[in-house]
């Protein structure tokens with residue numbers, strides 16, 4: 410299909426000024442606007458065609474290429490750019506700000522924004538917020554939570570319509586079902602049909618003569634729904650997840666709101682979270698530290714056995730690689746870091762006291778920190794940066 414000449418589309422000549430082109434486009438945009446011609450495919454095509462022509466002719470550089478090479482110069486025959494399927498409606502509407510000098514008549518007269526554009530107003534339910542508390546194990550592996558939520562749900566008696574039965578719903582007599590009332594006004598751009606939301610039906614195009622008794626015509630009632638929430642591994646305190654359409658139901662069969670899930674962490678008995686790492690404070694007897702041993706420590710995945718080398722110093726950090734928490738949407742997993750604390754006995758029997766007294770002056774028991782022993786901060790840096 411060969412494309413029509415852009416100048417012909419807007420009804421202007423090649424020598425027209427930018428102002429004349431803009432004026433011509435305004436006229437076309439108003440004439441073929443989809444809100445004025447609901448359901449009319451031919452008008453919609455004309456509307457798009459005019460927008461495409463204006464897009465090219467209002468841009469000095471594109472206009473020059475078009476003048477020189479025709480459609481081929483501006484992405485022409487079925488190729489990319491605006492050549493193929495024409496312009497996207499949202500692009501067209503978003504350009505109206507420029508075309509109508511910052512005042513887009515359709516915003517106010519036709520309720521230009523999103524859900525209302527087709528005529529009838531669609532109501533949206535409110536968002537619902539809930540808190541979900543997770544253990545460290547659930548955070549590590551992800552969790553499926555079934556949660557009973559108290560919210561507005563569609564009325565079962567009337568199926569959300571708010572009407573007593575089918576015969577008590579009729580087309581709104583004020584607006585004839587379009588959801589909008591129109592009137593003709595004179596503006597600087599000529600005579601224009603304007604529309605506003607129908608006050609009788611609030612824009613939904615229907616009138617209820619007899620209300621549902623369960624919901625008093627609201628279409629929604631307070632109720633409970635059990636919602637299954639899949640929480641990905643690696644979430645953290647304060648994070649918010651959103652499930653669209655799981656919030657409060659909307660009145661008169663509109664779109665339900667979203668469910669916003671706020672993540673909370675419950676404290677673990679022995680492990681502490683530091684970002685994606687978990688930290689465990691291991692208290693070791695001074696004898697085990699001196700002689701070495703093997704000992705069980707808790708991890709998110711159960712117990713793990715670790716080896717304590719003879720002569721282990723207090724403050725040493727051991728790392729269990731990959732035993733920490735995953736990152737959301739990533740295979741990377743943090744580590745478990747074991748912080749060694751040497752336990753000093755708080756009470757001693759007289760026998761124990763004797764043994765230790767004998768060791769007091771032994772050369773091996775005198776602290777001998779070496780130059781190579783790292784400071785606490787150096788160790789922390791090494792593990793957390």
Ligand SMILES: [Zn+2]
Pocket residue numbers: 564565566567568569570571572621622623624625626627628629
């Ligand atoms: Zn009802």
Ligand SMILES: [Zn+2]
Pocket residue numbers: 581582583584585586587588589607608609610611612613614615
């Ligand atoms: Zn109405």
